[in-house]
Amino acid sequence: MNLRGWIDRWKLRTKFVLPISFILVCSILVVSAYLIERQEEGFHLGLETNGETMVRILAMQAESGVLFEDRQELEELLEKFSVFEDIRCAMIYNREGELLSQLGEWDDNSTVRLREINLSNDPEDASSRDFYVEDSAGAVFIEFNYPVMTRVEKLDRENLGITGGIDPSLTRTFVREHLGDIKLVLSLENVNKSIAEARLTAIILTLLVVAVTIVFIAFIVRFVTKPVKMLVDVTDQVARGDLSQRVHLKQHDEIGQLANTFNKMIGSLQQSRNEIEDYNRTLEEKIIQRTLELEDAQAQLIQSEKMSAIGQLAAGVAHELNNPLGGILGYAQFALEKMKKKSPGEFGDKEVNAFIRYLTDIETQARRCKAIVQNLLRFSRSRRETEFDDVNVNATIEDTVTFVEHQLHMSQIELKLETDADLPVIQGNGGQLQQVFTNLIINAMHASAPGTCITIKSRYSPALGEFGGAVELQFIDRGSGIEPENIKKIFEPFFTTKEVGKGTGLGLSVSYGIIKDHGGEIKVDSIIGQGTTFTLILPVQKPADASDTSKEKLGTQPDAQV
Amino acid sequence: MARILVVDDSLVIRNLLVEYLSDQGHQVDTAIDGQEGIEKALDGDYDAILCDLHMPRKNGYQVFTEVIAHRPQSRFIMTDSLPDELARMAQEAGAYGCLTKPFDLDEVTRTLEKILAVTKSI
Ligand SMILES: Nc1ncnc2c1ncn2[C@@H]1O[C@H](COP(=O)(O)OP(=O)(O)OP(=O)(O)O)[C@@H](O)[C@H]1O
Numbered sequence A: 001m002n003l004r005g006w007i008d009r010w011k012l013r014t015k016f017v018l019p020i021s022f023i024l025v026c027s028i029l030v031v032s033a034y035l036i037e038r039q040e041e042g043f044h045l046g047l048e049t050n051g052e053t054m055v056r057i058l059a060m061q062a063e064s065g066v067l068f069e070d071r072q073e074l075e076e077l078l079e080k081f082s083v084f085e086d087i088r089c090a091m092i093y094n095r096e097g098e099l100l101s102q103l104g105e106w107d108d109n110s111t112v113r114l115r116e117i118n119l120s121n122d123p124e125d126a127s128s129r130d131f132y133v134e135d136s137a138g139a140v141f142i143e144f145n146y147p148v149m150t151r152v153e154k155l156d157r158e159n160l161g162i163t164g165g166i167d168p169s170l171t172r173t174f175v176r177e178h179l180g181d182i183k184l185v186l187s188l189e190n191v192n193k194s195i196a197e198a199r200l201t202a203i204i205l206t207l208l209v210v211a212v213t214i215v216f217i218a219f220i221v222r223f224v225t226k227p228v229k230m231l232v233d234v235t236d237q238v239a240r241g242d243l244s245q246r247v248h249l250k251q252h253d254e255i256g257q258l259a260n261t262f263n264k265m266i267g268s269l270q271q272s273r274n275e276i277e278d279y280n281r282t283l284e285e286k287i288i289q290r291t292l293e294l295e296d297a298q299a300q301l302i303q304s305e306k307m308s309a310i311g312q313l314a315a316g317v318a319h320e321l322n323n324p325l326g327g328i329l330g331y332a333q334f335a336l337e338k339m340k341k342k343s344p345g346e347f348g349d350k351e352v353n354a355f356i357r358y359l360t361d362i363e364t365q366a367r368r369c370k371a372i373v374q375n376l377l378r379f380s381r382s383r384r385e386t387e388f389d390d391v392n393v394n395a396t397i398e399d400t401v402t403f404v405e406h407q408l409h410m411s412q413i414e415l416k417l418e419t420d421a422d423l424p425v426i427q428g429n430g431g432q433l434q435q436v437f438t439n440l441i442i443n444a445m446h447a448s449a450p451g452t453c454i455t456i457k458s459r460y461s462p463a464l465g466e467f468g469g470a471v472e473l474q475f476i477d478r479g480s481g482i483e484p485e486n487i488k489k490i491f492e493p494f495f496t497t498k499e500v501g502k503g504t505g506l507g508l509s510v511s512y513g514i515i516k517d518h519g520g521e522i523k524v525d526s527i528i529g530q531g532t533t534f535t536l537i538l539p540v541q542k543p544a545d546a547s548d549t550s551k552e553k554l555g556t557q558p559d560a561q562v
Numbered sequence B: 001m002a003r004i005l006v007v008d009d010s011l012v013i014r015n016l017l018v019e020y021l022s023d024q025g026h027q028v029d030t031a032i033d034g035q036e037g038i039e040k041a042l043d044g045d046y047d048a049i050l051c052d053l054h055m056p057r058k059n060g061y062q063v064f065t066e067v068i069a070h071r072p073q074s075r076f077i078m079t080d081s082l083p084d085e086l087a088r089m090a091q092e093a094g095a096y097g098c099l100t101k102p103f104d105l106d107e108v109t110r111t112l113e114k115i116l117a118v119t120k121s122i
């Protein structure tokens, strides 16, 4: 981890307090170290001066004692000096170096000279030199040496006899004479003690000042960073989405301004968020409304497509109905006519058999009419009902075929049913599926040439669909096929290649919607000139996610009559 | 009695007309679609042709025009489920009548009689 990154992670307070305290402590330490140093020097200097003074006084006072070698007197003199605590020892020697008197024990041989002090004494004079010395125990002392001098009046003996009685100032000379030496050793103990005390005091004071300063800085920094922290806290809450938060600061400095700006910013943020939420809410409502409208439109589309399909079918259905009706009417009239010609008893076996044949035909044709009418009703009635029910797909295909049979017959197109008899019942809307099948067959028919064949296949695929598999249907024609560029468009509403009046272009788009409603799929494969196959996949169970729109919303509307 | 050709793709109608017209003493032939109708009409000498208008392989109007083109004296009675464009065109082109299904047998008889009367009078 590099230093910068590490420092960057510090809190603001640390960033302030740490460097400031560091600089502060450093400067205090430097200053006090300097002061202590100066103080030490001062103490030493004081002791040196004291020692010098003392040794001089001693030398002056010892003059007569040394001169007369009065040991008693010297003893008393030294005794007087013993009141100075700093004196380790004092020694008085005569000119020959013989020790006359001594205060305290001292052994010159066991000490080492550290350095010489240059006070006012004459450096030439070996007897007046001062040194710092250290004894074998490591204690440091100051050693002062000073000569004991006397003033001697020197009389000129030659001039004494000749010039007796002349001005004595001309003949008297004074000579300073070296009588002996004094060695004074002062102990640094007291000075060192004072220095140590001073140093301790200085350190304690330094620490105290540092501590107080740090506390003070911390306090100030806290004072500065507290609003920042508050700002950070509120920002955090705002970032989590709570836009009701505000920073409450009374100060008017930069941070106060920042807080104000921040509050304003959140204010407008909150406002625009509210607006967006409002907008979203109305948008949702609008979408629901539009969806309903769209569903309605789709239902109407299905309806109108069915109307058009019915229109297309009308001719076929008319033929379909009128032929059996013609049979019924004809046979009934024929039979009546015959019956009127003879009385009941006169009919022979041959005639009775003919009657039976006529009546059987009438019955058959009437049933056929009934089937056609019911089928038509089934188809038209379920326009808006999207109720799902059990649907037998094969039966629905057969029903559809009765509608279109005549038209196929007219176009000489053969219809082959290759249905799987074991098809499961599916969930669906029979009428709607019939609409899809009708459209697919009519489309195939329109595309097919006379003499060709349309095949409808059905089979069960257990693997398809979610539960229970799916029914797969194929509507195969050998017709014109679909242009590749049109393949994508055929499911669009109003796409048609048929002449006006023949096709509305709604068939496949409506079929697509219906199949999607069933949770199924519709696919197309086509080769130009060879034919087209439409494949339908209809799940046995409608998957839960398939659009279930119309069920509640449209199912409640009253049924319009077709 | 007369020779009559019934051209209709509906089995019921063919059976009915055969039964009824035979009973009346006519000789009846049938054709099941337009193409067969044309072939038979041109082949045999029929006094009247009852022809449906909507049929596979040539509709009734085509049968009418093609047969008339070769045998202008042929007499057609058209039948139709819905009186539509084809029926109008056939009548304008000279068909003797148009019966709308389901038709009464009386109507068939009446129309036939008219035609046969004309045929005889020639
Ligand atoms: N089996 C097919 N073979 C060839 N072309 C087809 C086939 N099925 C559909 N088409 C093409 O797709 C177009 C759209 O079909 P769709 O059923 O949607 O409308 P339409 O049949 O033209 O009119 P409507 O069904 O409303 O009467 C058709 O016009 C036709 O060109």
Ligand SMILES: [Mg+2]
Binding pocket: A439, A442, A443, A503, A507, A508
């Ligand atoms: Mg269509």
